[in-house]
Amino acid sequence: MAATRLPGTPRLLRALNDRAALELLLSRGPLTRAQLGEMTGLSKVTASQLVERLEERGLVRRVGEQAGGRGPNAQLYAVTPGSAHVVGVEVGPDQVTAACADITGTIVGRVEQSTKDTDDPVGVVHSAVVQAAGRAGADTSSVRRVVLGTPGLVDPKTGEISYAYDLPRWQKGLLDELRRDLSVPVAFGNDVNLAAVAEAHNGAAVGESDFALIWVDRGVGLATMIDGKLHHGATGAAGEIGWLPVPGAEVPRDVARRGVRGAFQALVGNDAAKAIGRKYGFRGAEAADVVRAAVAAGEAGAPVLDELAGRLALGVASICVVLDPPLVVLAGAIGEAGGAELADRVAREVAAITLVSPRVVPGQVAVEPVLHGALRLALEAVRDEVFGSTTG
DSSP states (O other): OOOOOOTTHHHHHHHHHHHHHHHHHHHHOSBOHHHHHHHHTOOHHHHHHHHHHHHHTTSEEEEEEEOOSSSSOEEEEEEOGGGOEEEEEEEOSSEEEEEEEETTSOEEEEEEEEOTTOOOHHHHHHHHHHHHHHHTTOOGGGEEEEEEEESSEEOTTTOOEEOOTTOTTOOTTHHHHHHHHHTSOEEEEEHHHHHHHHHHHHSTTTTOSSEEEEEESSSEEEEEEETTEEOOOSSSOTTOGGGOOOTTSOOOSOTTSTTOOOHHHHHHSHHHHHHHHHHTTOOOSSHHHHHHHHHHTGGGGHHHHHHHHHHHHHHHHHHHHHHOOSEEEEEHHHHHHHHHHHHHHHHHHHHHHSSOOOEEEEOSOOSOHHHHHHHHHHHHHHHHHHHTTTTO
């Protein structure tokens, strides 16, 4: 019996080759046709056909020439930045920050907008997205995806948010409203999860397929990366460690009531960290200011860091004896302020009270990690769409 011919196989191979070439141009470009052929293992003829195909579809462009060798200079090619755009939005209780990036990941437009004088989240997001795209010089039709980073739970099945206590108007039903208003795919992402995406791409967790990120800031949260994928849980509640019952704090029972704080949140959050600082003579407008001052004070500030690390270690140890990650990243304003001084203390305390001893490091994406994570998530989706449809 004759073997069944697989229809579309040449087209599939072209698509795979195109995707490989585009990824190389993003990471190592600009490149010549010969260089692309060498790096992909394609013949000169096939590599030339590939470049012509991508150039015709507006995905790559000529950006210069490479001198050297006999004959005319070789043309250099790069991904066309404006072939698609994405917008990331970080949502806080007082403002939204939106950034527009081209398909290479370069941020080309940014805007901040207050939410204090409005209770219309759709209008706020619409304005921020349009302004960010406008400042990028991009037509809104070229914006292929919008990802919003928010506190609260994001349902993995529906994509809706809930329990965003600082954002009373940001509740179920908002996702569909935003999609209808913007006429573009829109997704919510939990803010701590997005910070982990940023750290995995360009921070303390580069090259790590398994790690945990502890967010210590205005809120307390956890993101877990397992085999390179975020773990969301059945309802999106994986990582809500502010509610973790721990020694030394009262365990609340009416957890759905607005304003109620979980035990771990009460033990290590902003108010708790400031109280620890006052106990040893360190004050500041925010907990991060207190922790930063304690680090700068050297030996005099050690008691602040010791007590805070001891409290943090209760939550970190609970996570580590269940998941056993090789790496824990301390992020958020308090984690960043504590730096290696705080991270090293947490690592020692965790090793002292459990059977595991993960490496604990401070986060490295100090500027707007949630926003950068939102952009990264949007870019991954759009590149899959754009780069995966090069053959028409």
